[in-house]
Amino acid sequence: MSMNDMQSEAAAADNAAPLRTYKEAADWINGLIPFGVRPGLDRMKLLMERMNNPERRLRFIHVAGTNGKGSTCAYLTSVLIACGYDVGTFTSPYITKFTNRFQYNGEDIPEETLLELANMLKPHVEEIAASELGSPTMFEVSTAIAILFFAKKTFPDYVVWETGLGGRMDVTNIVSPAISLITNVGHDHMDILGDTIEAVAMEKAGIIKPGVPVVSTATQPEVIAVLKEKAAESKSTLYLLGEQFQYESVSVQENLQSFRFRGPFRSIEPLEVTLNGGHQQANAALAVMALEVLRQYNALIVEDEDLNRGLRAAAWPGRLEMVSNEPRILMDGAHNPEGAATLAAALQSTYSYNRAHVVIGMLENKNHSETLRHILPIADTLIVTEPDFRKKMSAESLASIASELASKLGLKVNVIIEPDWRAALDRLEKTIEDGDLGVVTGTLYLISDARSRLLHITDNEKGW
Known part of the structure; x- marks a missing residue:
């Protein structure tokens, strides 16, 4: 046997070997970073098919937008937990540790669970990598781990599901959500998503699914036009800040601000948040409107006391x-x-x-x-x-x-x-x-x- 053959056989054996520690698992996933951002859902669809489509057993709240996604996810998670629901949360990027991205009721995935799920996926990832589709990316594998964690390990009532980049071709778009949220559309990742605000809005609007309600706090007229067109085309009800719902600031001080919420189903006041910055009232109003829609159509039980408690308890590190x-x-x-x-x-x-x-x-x-x-x-x-x-x-x-x-x-x-x-x-x-x-x-x-x-x-x- 030639030296090259021996080396490739050793590499194949190494690929087939299971990961032994959390660090090895995290290193393996992060080792996929050089494959970069590769838009498209083909690899993700195949990965999910190979796992028997576990995402179909979960109820998702899908959140896209340029800024405010993380805070909105924090509000949704915190309120749903306060209301007694079990909640899975998938967000990116992480601030402290890779496990921050996968949470169940506000707690990180245990390291040993992440290791187990990585080993479950690894052979499939390597087989897809050897095909014409090429290797799944770090974000695709992370998304698959999140789905397995929620569908096979924790079984939450709701999964708060943040997009990675854009929406339409983002790998999180593999799911059919109960509701879609679009925070706003701004000038970020335009090298990937398109060189005009309308083009970026089209990408974000890609999370709107047929018949699934959508809530947005976008304000630019050209973005609103894109969202309205996509919602109409999808026969989805659009709840837009300034049209179907609004909020009014009551008071602002450091670590506490309050606002009134006016929606199509009812008005609620006062609501309080402890996250800082006037934009947090808009993010909280977006979360409240989404919960109101789920309350109206999915029989979600939200008491005002729990809503306020959840909003006040929401925390999001690294933002103000x-x-x-x-x-x-x-x-x-x-x-x-x-x-x-x-x-x-x-x-x-x-x-x-x-x-x-x-x-x-x-x-x-x-x-x-x-x-x-x-x-x-x-x-x-x-x-x-x-x-x-x-x-x-x-x-x-x-x-x-x-x-x-x-x-x-x-x-x-x-x-x-x-x-x-x-x-x-x-x-x-x-x-x-x-x-x-x-x-x-x-x-x-x-x-x-x-x-x-x-x-x-x-x-x-x-x-x-």
């Missing part, structure tokens, strides 16, 4: 999260223009401070100028750093864009370049004086690392 009080440091994963606008609005409406000192790190494929356009006016100091990730934007390039834009806008911002994110955090802590506010923002890859460092979390794995 105060991770330190001495010095005051706020964290927010504002990685696109819409997220940055939301952060800027929250800093003006919710928080009081003398000066704001901002650490920012971004990926290279983002809309840097438009994001910085919202951040610069609220920053006295801007410390530009680099996330620990292969697609990072260099601190020097980002700082150059920031300085040029600040000058064009007539803003006096002290721009500091510090490529090492740890040194950037140290610098931030030293810069914050009494009455000041520190802000860490940009890509969630930076947020994940910075959050773990500031909160002394030791088992941080961060990623998609």
Whole structure:
């Protein structure tokens, strides 16, 4: 036998060998990252067929949108649990650990269960990889693990199901949900989803299924037109913010805001949330409208007391999260223009401070100028750093864009370049004086690392 034959036989044996530990399982799944984002549902459909289509036994609440998906999923999960339902939640990316993505009643999947399910999938993944379809991606395998966890291990009443990217060709779109939610449509992932807002809206609207009701808080007229057309074509009832339902803000303070909800079936007031930022009232109203539809048509039982308790208890790490009080440091994963606008609005409406000192790190494929356009006016100091990730934007390039834009806008911002994110955090802590506010923002890859460092979390794995 030649050396090449011996090597390929050894590789085949290694592929066939079961994974032995949680770390091996997580490494195997993350090892599929180089296969990238490959739109299309063929590999996912085949994987599900091979597992006897377990997704057909589950009841999904499908959530798409550019920003606010995670918070909306947090509200839905929290309220359903408060109402006594068992709930599965699948979200991405994760902030601390790979297991964060797969939750049952708010608890991560046990490591040994993830290992077992990975071993169940591995032979099928390898057989598909050897076919003309090519290897399933990391996100496809993660989605399959979520479905197996819910359909074969935990059996929740509802699965809160967040899209990864877009909607139409996103692998989460393998399911037929009880209801679809679209938070909003903005300027993110346009390199993959299309170069106009209408094109991105078409992708998000792809989660609308025949006869399945859809709820949205989208506001742009061109997006609304796309959603209305797709809903009509699918014979789906569309509940749109500003038309079928609305909310009115009653009060806003740090860590508590209240609002009135007006819907087609009833009005509810006051409702309270502890997540910060005016946009959280819109996210909560979206979740409430979805629950109202399920209440009306699926006999979901939601008492007002449980609804309020669930909304107040919802938590979502890394989004307007105060991770330190001495010095005051706020964290927010504002990685696109819409997220940055939301952060800027929250800093003006919710928080009081003398000066704001901002650490920012971004990926290279983002809309840097438009994001910085919202951040610069609220920053006295801007410390530009680099996330620990292969697609990072260099601190020097980002700082150059920031300085040029600040000058064009007539803003006096002290721009500091510090490529090492740890040194950037140290610098931030030293810069914050009494009455000041520190802000860490940009890509969630930076947020994940910075959050773990500031909160002394030791088992941080961060990623998609």
